[in-house]
Amino acid sequence: MVVYYVVAAVLLLLDQLTKYIVVQNIPLYDVKEFIPGILSWMYIRNTGAAWSILEGQMWFFYIITTIVVVAIVYIMQKYAKGNWLFSLGLALILAGALGNFVDRLRLGYVVDMVRLEFINFPIFNMADISLSIGVALVIIYVLLDEKNKKLS
Template sequence: MHKLNVLAALKWYGVALLVILLDQITKNVASHVLVLHQPEPITSFFNFTLRHNFGAAFSMFHDAGGWQRWLLALLAAGVSVLLIFWIAKLPKQKWMEALALALVLGGALGNLYDRMLLGYVVDFIVVHYKEHEWPAFNIADSAICIGAALLVWDSLFGTKIAKYGDAK
């Protein structure tokens, strides 16, 4: 069992903080520059469109009546606490796992901040092809997806820690 190593984990908490800051700055700019639901084309397949997501990923539970705000906030807070301890328990060699968890943590806290302060999450990045559109997202969502992809990559191809010792 690994003991908590908060000092070693500080750099990963810094990564999470950077994600939160980038997320909140871009959401703030989007909220002040864009008009709700009015697309601002960037390319033929990408635009900025301010949207308020009252639900979860892909607007799941968007019209659930309000209870989802508290359930999703509680879930994000619980996962965040788990990630904070998980990161602190990782050995130094597990840097990719730590980075992945830091990205997920930053994204979860960025969206949690919106949900608690505003009652919804600010989304503004939209990718589309003709009339087919991917659900709007933000920097926090992107960090969560990149973190999840890194976790999968690391579990498949990353450095393996020996059962009873250090990295081999």
Template sequence: MYKYYGIAILVIILDQLSKWSIVENMKYGESISLIDPYFGLYSHRNRGAAWGMLQGQFWLFALVTIIVILGIIYYYHKEGKGKPLFQVSLMLLLGGAIGNFIDRVFRGEVVDFVHVIIPVINYDFPIFNIADAALTFGVIMLILYIIFEGKIEKKKVK
């Protein structure tokens, strides 16, 4: 059961190394196009939550993050045994939460750098980082788990 913690550790390491690389090698506001104009790196900082909401609310984020981390660990050990999709989703959430929490504690802001434009609708997606991506995939996987678990339980009852 503890082997899944490696996923969270990997997310944290990749997240922090990528952020360190951006801070060390790019000036704030600098942009590097990788697939022009749809995908690139953009050195950005965020003192708030998603899309810059609640700017400068460190203590709120700290409290919420600590509660979330404790909740993830609790549910992982209480409900996770024998449920790999559930375990992976929780570890992605854990790694993402800790990755951004490290930024808030040590930098006072979160380093974001992935810039994507969705071409079909010409939407300039908010800049994000690896921790944000892990959180997003973790939520998607958790939703899928909840949907499929319900279907499996219904089949067991019949």
């Protein structure tokens, strides 16, 4: 089980490192093309969630993130032992939740920087990627678990 907390810690550090590098090297709202027409870096400050929903409602994010982190740790300890897919998914969710939580506590906003050029999609960060992949892994685990229960 410890390995999954290490995974979460490494992803949290990578998230914070990428945010630090962007803040130090890209002026606010400036765009640096990475893969033309596909991917660029753009430093923005997000005081809300995706598409800036609930903008400025930091108290809400503090409460929700605290509940999510406590729940994830509890579920990891109680139910995820012995299942790598479920544990990995939860570790990624934990890392993502903590990555954006650190920003909100430290800065009062979340640093976002990954911009997809080919679609109208919110600018995001490594924490958001961890959260998204983690949720997908947990969904896959649940679907596989349900299928296995039906076959038993």
